[in-house]
């Protein structure tokens with residue numbers, strides 16, 4: 247049962263619109279869907295080498311930005327939390343994903359947009375509420391989005407793609 251590691255993620259209560267989306271992803275997994283599957287059951291997204299490098303570059307920025315947010319939270323520097331989180335918001339999303347719109351599956355695009363919206367919300371609340379516990383809770387929800395997408399997709403380079 248290839249989805250056996252997923253239920254924990256899917257049943258976790260979520261406040262965002264992600265619940266419906268993860269359900270859609272679960273269905274896609276059950277139906278085999280339109281995309282090929284990797285050996286571990288994730289859907290394979292085929293990109294050119296350059297497109298893959300672009301997406302992975304954004305991923306590394308998400309990871310290092312998340313680390314910077316945690317470091318700022320640890321010293322209750324809420325202005326830095328807001329700054330770091332807003333750098334990972336929709337601004338980044340539009341730049342990073344728009345020109346890959348035609349090659350990425352719609353559910354992947356939605357999860358991508360969801361994570362950028364999560365970070366915009368973290369930034370806004372860090373500024374207004376200045377409550378690090380609340381921000382940590384939001385960051386945890388955002389990291390759940392990272393995990394849901396990573397459980398669902400893998401990227402491979404298109405055969406014969408040199409660029």
Ligand code: HEC
Pocket residue numbers: 302303305306308309312354355357358361388389391392393395396399400401402
């Ligand atoms: C919309 C889907 C999606 C979301 C949301 C997402 N990722 Fe990813 N991420 C991927 C995919 C797909 C890969 C490539 C996995 C593979 O090919 O095995 C990846 C790879 C990565 C990598 C490896 C980069 C490299 O150079 O190899 C890191 C680090 C990463 N993600 C961090 C994050 C973090 C942190 C978040 C959340 C803050 C996040 N990702 C959110 C889809 C996503």
